[in-house]
Amino acid sequence: MMPVFTEHFGNASSIHWFGQQAKTMIDDARSKVAKLINAETSEIVFLSGGTEADNLAIRGIAESQKSRGKHIITSQIEHHAVMHTCKDLEKQGYEVTWIPVSRDGLVDPGNIQRALRPDSILISIMHANNEIGTIQPIEEIGAIAEAADVYFHSDGVQSTGKIPVDVRRLKVDMYSISGHKIHGPKGAGALFIRKGTILKPLMTGGGHERNRRSGTENVAGIVGLGEAARLARLGLSTEMPRVEALRNRLEAGLKARIEMIHVNGEDAPRLPNTSNIMVDFAEGEGLVISLDLKGVAVSTGSACSSGSLEPSHVLTAIGKTPDEAHGSLRLSLSALTTEEDIDYVIHVLPGIVERLRELSPYYKKV
Numbered sequence: 001m002m003p004v005f006t007e008h009f010g011n012a013s014s015i016h017w018f019g020q021q022a023k024t025m026i027d028d029a030r031s032k033v034a035k036l037i038n039a040e041t042s043e044i045v046f047l048s049g050g051t052e053a054d055n056l057a058i059r060g061i062a063e064s065q066k067s068r069g070k071h072i073i074t075s076q077i078e079h080h081a082v083m084h085t086c087k088d089l090e091k092q093g094y095e096v097t098w099i100p101v102s103r104d105g106l107v108d109p110g111n112i113q114r115a116l117r118p119d120s121i122l123i124s125i126m127h128a129n130n131e132i133g134t135i136q137p138i139e140e141i142g143a144i145a146e147a148a149d150v151y152f153h154s155d156g157v158q159s160t161g162k163i164p165v166d167v168r169r170l171k172v173d174m175y176s177i178s179g180h181k182i183h184g185p186k187g188a189g190a191l192f193i194r195k196g197t198i199l200k201p202l203m204t205g206g207g208h209e210r211n212r213r214s215g216t217e218n219v220a221g222i223v224g225l226g227e228a229a230r231l232a233r234l235g236l237s238t239e240m241p242r243v244e245a246l247r248n249r250l251e252a253g254l255k256a257r258i259e260m261i262h263v264n265g266e267d268a269p270r271l272p273n274t275s276n277i278m279v280d281f282a283e284g285e286g287l288v289i290s291l292d293l294k295g296v297a298v299s300t301g302s303a304c305s306s307g308s309l310e311p312s313h314v315l316t317a318i319g320k321t322p323d324e325a326h327g328s329l330r331l332s333l334s335a336l337t338t339e340e341d342i343d344y345v346i347h348v349l350p351g352i353v354e355r356l357r358e359l360s361p362y363y364k365k366v
């Protein structure tokens, strides 16, 4: 990205060599992103991140298909970018079916099949959940969507780069990607849009990105996203098995040293890098703050962005009470996590839990 900030100032839409240089860099990034998910380069649209990708997919289809119908199917555990977009569409007169999940955090494809109606226009089900890491049966849902001739969007922000993704095999029409979830820059993302998909753009303007997303391209962000995609693809077979082993070491180590903890979604297929741990009789905010003081950055089962104390809709959907949701910790690993990092958490967390439980009026040591 540095040469783009310091030397290559061209606008990729300009005809002169300066602009064409920028265009070449964007083309290169586009092939890298396409290769990561087995798409064609013409099917990758660059935009500002996962949130915009989800908005473009859902609003774009809702708007383009409204003469056909106004029924959308999604799950109860989607990221806010999907959930709040669907809620907004409900206010605009669309009908949304919110598919529940099992206690393991999985959508049953049979429930999608049963929710389909003649006026259904879109199914949006995330590939992997951002809080508990559970991986949804996207291929089966894709087959259902194809048979019913209904557009299928999947939020792939968490799964991209963590597990192999093949948009052809998954039969998705749209797939969201975000740069900063794969060690790329914030504010850069992509939406895979299958050839022939009819969707109304969110932005009107100069017709960039094959008319899918107007606005002068964020060349540095796109270059960073492309390189992150290339590295993520290489790491799928090397880094991710290592990360998964570390995650398992973390969970086993904590279970051995702390009583009354559970791993949410443990029995479901899960991402290699995510661990959501429920600690009975300990308060999540307290755990987060105590770990922060020890230099460990984690989050809890209460909504993060607003700093509010609403229990997580994901943990509520898998059947947790608000108290249980507040006592849940999300620990995320990455390609940069080391064994020392893991052992450090296994070393410091038991003492923190012990101290917080002493403060709990309900906790009696067994």
Ligand SMILES: *Cc1c(COP(=O)(O)O)cnc(C)c1O
Pocket (backbone or CB within 6 Å): 048, 049, 050, 051, 052, 054, 079, 081, 126, 128, 129, 130, 155, 157, 158, 178, 179, 180, 181, 187, 188, 189
């Ligand atoms: C982070 C995230 C998003 C939003 O992506 P941004 O690039 O931060 O806008 C959307 N969906 C999921 C599943 C995410 O984890």
